[in-house]
Amino acid sequence: MRHLLLILAVALLPLALPAQQMWPTTKVHDGGPSNNRLDIVILGDGYTAGQIPLFHTHVTNFINHLLGVTPYDRYPNWINIWRVDVESAQSGADHPAPCYSNPILVNTALNSKYCTGGTQRCVTADTAISLATAFLNVPEYDKVVVLVNDPEYGGCASTIATSTAVHSAANEVITHEMGHSVFSLADEYWSNGTTYTGGELAQVNVTNQDAASIAATQTKWHSWLGIENVNAFEGGRYYQFGIWRPRNQCKMRSLGQTFCPVCREKITETLWSKVIVPDAVTPSPPGPYGSGGAFSVTLPALGNGTLVAHWLLDGQEVSQGTTTTVGNQTTYSFVPGPFLAGSLGTSNLDLVIEDDTTYYRKASPWEPLSTLSWIVTDAAPDYAVQNPSFATVPTRRGELFTITDTVINGGATGGPPIRVGYYLSTDTNITTSDRLIGFRTIPSLAPGASSTATTPCRIPIDGLSTLFNYHVGVIVDDEGAAYEQNEADNVAEVPGLPALDLSNTLSPDALLVPYGSPQTISFVFDAGAAHAGEDFYIFPSATAPGAGTDFGVFVGTAPFTFDPLSFMVTDGTLGPPFFNGFQGQLDASGQTVATLFKPALPNPGAGTTLWFFALTTATNPSDGSVSVPILSTVPILFFF
Structure with missing residues (x-):
């Protein structure tokens, strides 16, 4: 009868949720591209x-623990x-x-259970279901870990590693179990009174030899x-006996111990075996390539310590190059040109990475x-900028303009892609310390x-x-x-920049307006005769200049943010009688007048600044692209 009751209890369990299906999946630790990393699915x-949400907490706690353990750190x-x-x-x-x-007995998606193999603490999940679930949700997975929402101590591993996630020792247990399933390490504990009489063992951290035999056989x-x-x-x-x-x-x-050096070495070796090639190699070997460009290799960034790059020319080390870390990757780069100046023929450039x-x-x-x-040659590119000129001439702050120039490669070989930067300077000495106001990129130019x-x-x-006379210049390969x-011929000033009008293109500069009474405010927007007939827009915003809205590469970032007040004017929600003349076309003088009617407002107890932003737009008839020739700002200060 007892068994019958148990069978009935099982029959009354809720139907299992399907395990082999798509579940919400998150890459919670991003080390880099999956084709070059060890991908672990939890x-x-x-x-x-x-x-x-509790599962999320358990995963986060485990990751923080694991990445603090040597050699994962x-x-x-x-x-x-x-x-x-x-x-x-x-x-x-x-x-x-x-x-x-x-x-x-409970109904779970992966059928986790204790007492696997008759050992109470050996908790395992169904291997086939777990692997199928991992593959369906993360096809690039390498290894699987299952965290079980059960407070009883337990863990086991074979193809997958399984552990309780609730017990206080859970993070240590799963780190230990991964030693089995991910790195093929053996348990190092024993049962008293037992003796091993078999042959050599496959795992690196156990052997049937004592120290003298290990030393003698070099194994x-x-x-x-x-x-x-x-x-x-x-x-x-x-x-207990016969295994060392x-x-x-x-x-x-x-648990609670560090990995011994032999286990640590096995983990390190396995992790490196997943990074079988660099994440990026530039340019692709073998060449030949001119020596003027940078040669680089990108690898995962270490958590601590350094990788050493040895750059060799014809077998002789000449440099360790430069190292740049961005996010989870480090790039090791070297320009061989200075070491080959005056040499003839070709040379072999080698990179050896040492951990x-x-x-x-x-x-x-x-x-x-x-x-x-x-394979590299001493030949190098020689870029020069020629005939820079204003295609359209700027006259005031916030104005869009264009520069035409020619870059030529007078060297003996092509070079890497380069950037041409355009700079605004307070003197005729144009450098990359000046203010970048535009750029273009050039692919590799042949000689x-x-x-x-x-x-x-x-x-x-x-x-x-107004204390400075401004100059515009061009710098080839400014990066x-x-x-x-x-x-010396990479830099040139663009001649013909007039004195810039630094006044606001909205006037007056600021208005102090009382809260308590209605008032009509007029804006004169003067963009200049060169912009006559252009479409204009004036936007009120509660956001001061500095946190702008990105209009894309061609236009750039506006000095204002389209906050709700801006949108209300843009989509016509706010219109007459409050906002009149806030969009339209500039007259023949490049001017317009906009009117704001401000009703009486309640006293807020503090001053408020309302910013008004103006811009004009122009359409290129050849391709239909829209530019913003003018951007400007002026504040309206409301005070009670």
Whole structure:
């Protein structure tokens, strides 16, 4: 009868939610591109729909723990971690017989259960369902971890690693279990009174040899003997005798310990094996290439320590180059041109990346990536700017204008893509420290080739002073992408810039308006005769200049934000009688008058600034593109 009641209880369980389906999936730790990283998928089991936020917390806690454990703390960007929000019909995991005298069976998506193999603490999820769920949601996955929403201590691993997520030791348990499922490490604990009599073991952290035999045969961890307390300690992989482990304590024996050097080395080696090639190599080997451009390799960024780049020309190291880290990637670059000046023929450029770490002793120094090689020549590009001129001439702040110029490569070889920058300067010495007001990019120019273009630029609204006479200049390769033996002809001033009108194009500069009485305010918008007939728009905004709205590359960022008040005028919600003449066409003098009727307002107890922004638009008849020749601002101050 007892068994009959149990069967009935199982029959009355809610229907299982389908596990092999698409679930909300998030890349919670982004180390880089999946084709070049170890991608770990974390699935939840025993979390109901209402407990998914708890699953998120458990995953976050585990990631923070894992990436603080050595060697993960050095190689955090060798790993991607994905969270898949699998929902279960019920919470927890099965607690079946024979380990439990009062079995508890629950309905979960991945069928997690304790007592696997008759060991109570061995909690496992269904491997086939877990792998199918991981593949369906993260096809690029490498390994799977299952966190179980059950408070009882437990964990186990084979193809996948499974652990309770609720117990206080959960993060350590799953880190240990990943040692099995991800890195093929053996347990280092044992049962008393047991003796192993078999052959050599596959896992790197256990052996059937004592220290003398390891040293004599140069096998297993012979390179670690005597370093960081590594020797051969009897007991491991469930046997008290006949099996030796590298160190007395290790995370594969006891929770709360560090990984021993042998396990740490295996984890490090496996992580590097996933980064089989650099994330990017520029230019693609082998060449030949001119020596004037930068050669670079991009790799995951280390969490601590450094990778060392050795750049060699014809077998001789000449530099360690430059290192730049952005986000989760580090780029190692080198320009060989200065080292080849005056040489003849071609040279071989090699890059050797060394991981300067004590975590790996199978090779010293350790070079985990293959050597990259290029063929380079001493020939270099020689860029020069010619005949810069104003296609349209600016006269005032905030005005859009265009510059026409020609860039020629007079060198013996092509170079990398470069940028041409246009700068506003307070003197005739044009440098990259001046204010960038426009730019264009040029692909690689062959020797003798040229590039002519007309580029839109804009005189800034802010930061200008009547104390200076301003100048506009052109700088070729202003970002320094190419090595040139002569850069004196890379810079030129654009002649013919008139004295700029730095007054506001809306007048007056500011109005002080009382709150309590109605008032009619008129704006004179004077864009100048050169802009006669252009469409104009005037926008009121509660946002001061500085936090602008991006209008795209051609127009740039306006000095104002389209806040709700701006939109209300733009879409016509606010119109007459409050706003009159806030859009239309400028007259033959490039002027217009806009009128604002301000009703009586309640006293707010403090002053308020209302900003008005004006712009004009012009359409290019050849391609229909719209530009903004004028941007301007003026504040209206409301005071009670």
